[in-house]
Amino acid sequence: MGKNKLKLAIMQPTFNPWIGYFDLIDYVDEFVFLDTVQLAKRSWQVRNKLKVNNKEYMFSLPIKKEKSRDETILKDVKLSFDNYDFSLKLNSLILRNYKKARYFSELEEKIFNILSYKTEYLCEYNINFIKEISKLLNINTNFSLSSNLKNIQGNKGDLILNICINKSCSEYISALGSKDYLYKYLKKFNMKNIDIVYQYYKHPIYNQVGENFIYQLGILDLLFNEGLESSKEIMLKGRYFIDC
Template identity: 35%
Template sequence: MTLAIMQPYFLPYIGYMQLMNAVDTFVLYDDVAFINRGWINRNKLLINGQEYLFTVPLKDASQNKRINEVHLADDPKWRGKLLKTIEQGYLKAPYYGTVMPLTEKIINFATDSIADLVHNSLVELNGYLGIGTKLIPSSAIYNNTHLKAQERILNICQQEHAARYINPIGGLDLYDKPTFAQAGMELKFIQAKRVEYPQFRNEFIPWLSILDALMFNDVATVQAMLNEYELV
């Protein structure tokens, strides 16, 4: 069994979805410290031909809290504002009519938890793209928050009886292949390849939210994009 562990990111870029598609079980690392100005509650869209960073507003977010302890802002108007921004950017995109109802369902999901909002969004995206990966919030099962860094990752892998662990390429200096091998596991790193597609008549802007790829491409094309990576 192949496993990956990542913090929950809202409407993430395609590399995140590639990692999820590459494994059997994907652990949402939601009981670690919240990161301000990270990707948990933010991502990028194409608005008026330009890269646009949107943010889901939170209440009392702090790096002293765990991700699953952080709540959405009390004012629900952000949902409608974000949907209006997405409509503004993608109304004329070829797959807007198919993808916008999915987007509305994701953004209007009834919760006050950023962790739950992200978890549900990934379930919905997986269903749309036919990704059968099992999603598990780390807060729900492993009971190992006393462990840190690589030690905790190894423990989760062992609890899940994983034979292979895949990490984003950014973790090359954080995780050690011989240590994983001693524990009976293979460690691999995933490197996303740049995938281009028409974005209206604009010069292509890479690494936007998966919504961008979905608005401009049919499901089969995006499914093929999910395999555009290297394992090292």
């Protein structure tokens, strides 16, 4: 256990994740998409931020309400196309608000192809987005799904620990937001010789179209404004991790 020095991160697949999400992917050896938990209300799985008219704007993906959200497992959530094709609306919104960004014309076709990916499942859509953006950023981390792991049970910290054990990792790299509940499981992680490391991402400032810099927008904002060559370098400037 832990001899292979594997750094592992486990996160739910979110929509248009912020810069820190991709820095976490780049930092670890393997990134597990946690698709076997319940869909949370008003979660980042279905919405994220763009800069629209110089203000923070939250774009949401429409999902089908087939049963109570408290009973819906993330991997089973379906996108809704009943009223409109959200990808067309999203592409139009981006065109209107980012066409003056320095690298928009260079990336327009690549990004719009990613956003137009066809699937009926929310998780599949988000995972495809994350993997394709990772390729553009030359991130070569291995990806896997928690739904493909056998006999993984537990809630919160126990679930994370059991995935770490399954993957034989030596370090679990966690987003800072999980610190409040993970401290209760430190002894269990220590017993399995797994260290917990927290990401304290320091958001860099970059050239951004329009007035007033807005922090923590989705990754598309960085890409359109700074281009592929500079985006990863800018992303790495905010990297900061600390041992538990």
